[in-house]
Amino acid sequence: MIRFDRVSKRYPNGRDALAGVSFDIAAGEMVFLTGRSGAGKSSVLRLISLLERPSRGQVVVNGKDTGSLSARQIPAFRRQVGMVFQDHKLLAERSIYDNVALPLIVAHTPLREVDKRVRAALDQVGLLDRVRALPVELSVGEQQRVGIARAVVSRPPLLVADEPTGNLDPVLSREVMALFGRFRDAGVTVVIATHDKALVRESGQREIVLADGRLQGIGTPDVPTLEVPR
């Protein structure tokens, strides 16, 4: 599903965010990107979501080399990637329903189908009774669940989440992680960037460890992280 082949990323300000990072993520897999702040986790997600292009190397997502896609092809590509953010990125003046419906509207989904899918997605995250509420009327945990519903409503094959539990208490964090687990079980590839080692340990899933923009290792909580030669 995802292949990073000796990927480097240098931002216009001259900062090297990634340096020669390579890894593979299989379809239907749930993987954690871990590392301290500034390790390069968000850059990896931005490259996967085509919010950035690599400075060097190759990023292949769902069989597509992101570096070769034209600007006109980017919107269609992004519709194949569900994104969840630490700050939710909900539209404050729009209802929960409208927020969740947005990816379907931009994909020109028929309105009847939009209604069906939005209700199904909100039902999945347990917020079907809040369709008309505004984001500000919801708790932080509920807002995060709305963000997840929006990410999965168009049934993308890939879900990426950047610190999705960063603002949540441990109980809510586990609830959110359980939701991601359910999407993984449904065949969705899930990539989560987090610095919460406890969540990674509890999940028992594979983790890709980054440090200073370099791949430090790949492993699972049960298997000691393998050192990757630089």
Place this chain on the structure above:
Amino acid sequence: MSGWLSRHLQALLFAAGRLARAPLGTLFTILVIAVALTLPASFALLVGSVRSVTRDLANAVDVTVYFRHDVSLEAVQKLAANTRSRAGVAQVKVIPAEQALADFRRDSGFGQALEALTDNPLPHAMDVRPTATATRPEDLEALKAQLAASPEVELVQIDSEWVLRLNAILDLLRRIVLGSAVLLGLGVVAVIGNTLRMEIDHRRAEIEVTKLVGGSNAFVRRPFLYTGGLYGLLGGMLASALMGLSCRLLAEPVARLAQSYGSEFTLATPSLAQIGQLLAVGVGLGLVGAFLSTSRHLARIEPRV
């Protein structure tokens, strides 16, 4: 097709809803557009009205032919008959010397002084009125040359200079109207473009999220284009109403003024076709302003995470 229609209907309703939710701001923008459209459209209407009246005046240009003193009235009548049969001549009227003197005595106020004259100093004359299609300066000059070629003719006089001056003034006014229309049209484009730039800035977060979830530039641009078109349409409607109102208010005083000069001139009200043109221009300028603004500003907004 229904999906395409539905998408555009959604964008239109969304744009209309946005305008309705900010009624005061929308009203001010529409007012500026309406004023910018009303001014050149009103002047164009006025110039059109004057031109339609002066077209009739221009058609009424007379060429006066003065005959030599020794030419008899019969010879003049014969020449008049020949002139009537010429192409480009609508009417010929012979003025015998006696009638000319009588008219002069009556109208000039020198009746008593004229009594002292032993002979009639005035010659026979002939008024020649060209057809409506033969009133261009070159046509009149050709007619003058033809008439002057007769040995009986002493002098041919064309009183068309005032018509030429009037036409020159109207042409100048028409160009001024055209120039101001272009400038005010650019103003409308700038007003709509700037209004939408502020709207884009206000909705930056929404645009970012829309692009983040896969919204194309065309999708993001569509409601702004409709907003620009609606601004132009509403501005054009208000401009039409203002023009209609102005014409109604000015019609009576203008007619009174014209009557005092013995003219039947009336101020024309905008026709349905002219209102349609005004609306089309408004919508067109709105779309241009919206397109320029969105092309420039939307491209700069990319999702930040």
